[in-house]
Amino acid sequence: MNSVFVYCEIEEGVVADVSLELLTKGRTLATELGVKLEAIVLGEHLEGVEKQVFPYGVDVLWKGDDARLYPYTTLPHTSILVNLFKQEQPQIAFMGASSIGRDLGPRVSSALHSGLTADCTSLVIGDYEDKKNDKVYKNLLYQIRPAFGGNIVATIVNPDHRPQMATVREGVMRKEIFDLKHEGEIKNIDVDKFTSPEDFVIHVIERHIEKSKINLKAAPIIVAGGYGVGSKENFQLLHELASVLGGEVGASRAAVDAGFCEHERQIGQTGTTVRPKLYIACGISGQIQHTAGMEESAMVIAINTDANAPINKFADYVITGDLNVVIPKMIQYYKKNSK
């Protein structure tokens, strides 16, 4: 039966979080559809990589182990996916909405003439009725994503073309071990058969990839600032609160664009999606682009001078006041009450 495929990114021997998150989602959907979950890893020195992916419920691991496949370049990875998909006919294929997945996905979808939906926030199986042609499609992949700057949420389907392809950003799906003892089958890809010499025309001359130092996704508490914080200096106050509470500092796009803090801290549709235990929104008005990335927070405190800011609708505590007054008091009363 036509499987669910996940293209897994690998950097320095470690499978990317976004790929493991997609394997988790892929496992759920494959079980629901009664098909296999298959993973693809392309790179070099891939011995033992199966230990990283099998616990996520992978039934078949396709390995392409070749020095020319690392670091990633578009053309050989595209050729391998296109040829493998032609051979294996998957019904669904996922990749991360990362700088690799967003480079690779469109190229593969174009070569296969299959639809691709970028940056999905939800993926579910459902039926689709094509009223014009009076046809009902069973068990399609609903690819749900915000569009139009986050002002609408669209559900996209690919009725007639396979695979149904989607990319998802890091942190949007949950990463969850399926079974630590789960074992799958390993299949090796004949790289020479699936690529041609012309695929290797792009050369990576220089490369500096850093591990992300700021881990917003793992932070249980996030103190986030918006344009209303006013300046880079005022952001220091947020850092103080975060450090006292044991959290991280996040920001809205407006604050990042204004240069108040670095881009890695951006939360929202075009940044990271977070689900902390506590989200403290300071001077954030609550544009949908931002709230899309934090609305699943367990508890929200909104500090704003505007009593009618849209963010307040998400909040458990609404504090109307100047954050330069409120934050020092929060630090003060936390210290007083916590000992």
Added chain:
Amino acid sequence: MKGLKIVVLAKQVPDTRNVGKDAMKADGTVNRAALPAIFNPEDLNALEQALRLKDKFEGSTVHILTMGPGRAAEIIREAMYRGADGGYLLSDRAFAGSDTLATSYALACALRNLQTDLLICGRQAIDGDTAQVGPQVAEKLGLPQVTYAEEILECTEDKIVIKRRLERGIEVVESPMPCVVTVNGSAAPCRPRNARYVMKYKYARATQELQDANEDYMNLLNERPYLKITEWSVNDITCDPQELGLNGSPTKVKNIESVVFQAKEAKVLDASDEAIDAMMKELITNHTIG
């Protein structure tokens, strides 16, 4: 080195970054008319990279290719004010309802009409944020692609060296020419309009914009052919009509919901010491913090 023929793919988009109260209609659909139409921001970064190459290599030309309704010619004019030589407007009802794949098919067919040494476009458009059209055009034309470009470091007749800005770092790659380059918003901003070019090109028009033009205007355009913005309909490109528009789009929109804020009961506090003291106590008691 001979001059380069550069084409910049650009899109006119609704300004989704400044969505006001009247942007949504009562039925929850987007009121496009209420949003200003702008030059897609990253396409301006792309234009700047093209213009820098033009400055560097004498005899180079920069043309815009855009698909859209008649008013999309505005961005071609805007590019000309900043230093582009001209542009092509691909406009036809047959393209309506295109997803990214059908869009890139139409653009690729139009590009076959042109001799191009280098194709540059923005990484993504702000109305869809998909980043798909650049790579898909490259695939359809069988060209290599370099995405997330921040700066073109070196360019010769047969190769180009590009710095890419990735999520967690940078990469410098070398690609053969011709190729497709998609440019990041982190690249240099586009130069402003040049008054001389504004004077020169302010009467430039695409065919659709000339429907009500008087005789004087038509005479002016005949005297100055550079004021004619080339317009192509589906009949001016070699293509399979089945691959265009809604028909040629594998993805279908099942439904669209406008985003509605969910009301939730909140405790409303002022900034007083008592209120904040009480809140911090609650948060510690229920193990949210501490």
